[in-house]
Amino acid sequence: MESLPVACQALMSSLLGLMPSLHQQESLQALFGLFLAPIGSPLPQHCQLKSAGALSRFLNHYGWPTRQVIRSVRQWVLEQLLGWAPQGRRPHLQLIVDLTTLEKTGKFQQLPGLVRWYNRKRGLHLVVLYLVVGRWRLPWGFRIYRGKGSATPVQLALRLLSTLPLCLRQRYEGMVLADAGFGSREFLQGVRQLGFHALVSVSSSRCLADGRPLQQLHRAGQQIQLRGLSMSLTWGYYYFKGEDGRYRKRHLLCTRRLKASTLRWWGRRRWAIEGFFKVAKHRFGLHRFGQSSPVGVYRWLVLVLIAFVLALCGLLMQQAAEEVDWAVAAQTVVRLLIPHIIIYSLLKELEPWRKEALALGIELPKTQ
Structure with missing residues (x-):
């Protein structure tokens, strides 16, 4: 059985491969970055990579195969469960x-x-x-x-x-x-x-056959x-x-x-x-859907549950952890699967300091 980090990378690769265009791949990554954010407040307006309107169109209007995404994740889950072989x-x-x-x-x-x-x-x-x-x-x-x-x-x-x-x-x-x-x-x-x-x-x-209650x-x-x-x-x-x-x-x-x-x-x-x-x-915002169509709500729920599965993998990678910390687990997965989101967030935080950085001879990449 392949290692868990490799399996997670394979799952993400298969999900991105189901998206019809590069733009939709980026929207999917942006949503996962939103759900797995350490602040635990996954509202579309908090996304730094895509606008709230772009995410709304991705969820409500674009024709990506939702059922194939579900089948792909279920097949991956089956492989992990069937590959787990405890003794006894x-x-x-x-x-x-x-x-x-x-x-x-x-x-x-x-x-x-x-x-x-x-x-x-x-x-x-x-x-x-x-x-x-x-x-x-x-x-x-x-x-x-x-x-x-x-x-x-x-x-x-x-x-x-x-x-x-x-x-x-x-x-x-x-x-x-x-x-x-x-x-x-x-x-x-x-x-x-x-x-x-x-x-x-x-x-x-509840009554028994003879009429007596269970109590x-x-x-x-x-x-x-x-x-x-x-x-x-x-x-x-x-x-x-x-x-x-x-x-x-x-x-x-x-x-x-x-x-x-x-x-x-x-x-x-x-x-x-x-x-x-x-x-x-x-933590992952299952109840925070605000979509304008039933398919948008359905897709929101599906992607939140997939984000939970990914975060669980991050939790399992921390073998020595004594306490369950979903924020740390989520960031572990983000660093593994979509590290550019972390880099982009850091650059956004440094944007107000661009002039000071140039004065020190440091040229920051543009985030737009």
Whole structure:
């Protein structure tokens, strides 16, 4: 398997090769430089290489192949995951699905059906599939929930799971993790039909086949049967510390027979996707889209997630790092893949000192 820096360079080269023109290649590099900037505020007007109008045209109007970009990145992700070969037993692949809202205010008349109210939040609602194996933590895909009359979040999650290739299922032992919003009969049956096992959080008021609620159970690890569901499930629980510091009991159901301690271990793993949402929004600007068309919004989301994957590679390159620093990881990737952006930024900072530099016999290159 090739080294990670070489693999990252190959990925960037393949993405640039999909752009129809040099101008669009430069726009793509400028956007990645924007998303990976250390300040963590990726607004188009902050870009130093391209104007906000040029980036808007690149996202909303230019005809570059978005789906081929996604396929190229997914193929690269597969190569990295299949090339990771730990010793010992067959490794587990955590398939975490969740719904997050990219909250928005104001009018979005050019995005009909996308920005809407759901669960008392207004914005763009995404169902995301997140893969975790070893040190790899990667977004695999997303679907946009369009409200009543369209595919439900459960159906969107099942569609995302169905996109996982057979080679990945054979290489790893997959476990689907989800919260109570995906604890329905349709989701559990759909996951089993796809060949996966699932562990979901559920409400304490869910009833057993005999009519008792889950909150009346006490022995974790026992086999139960829910009302309206023919398959047997394993019940367990764990205590989760909320933002107010209080511990709350979370009920768990798993389609696989597991010990109580194993159920608790898996149940806590689901929260890994919350950390991803926080980083993707506040470090890489997943929620900062302001595009004038649905395709522009879609491309913004895709490129932000690719930037996250690149930054993760920068994080993995820092083997000795004790703390996770996404700003340092992002700059590691920028220096490796698009170093001219750093040089250009330095020259822009030195521009006001051009006369002083000339007085010292130093001629600065022009940045325009």
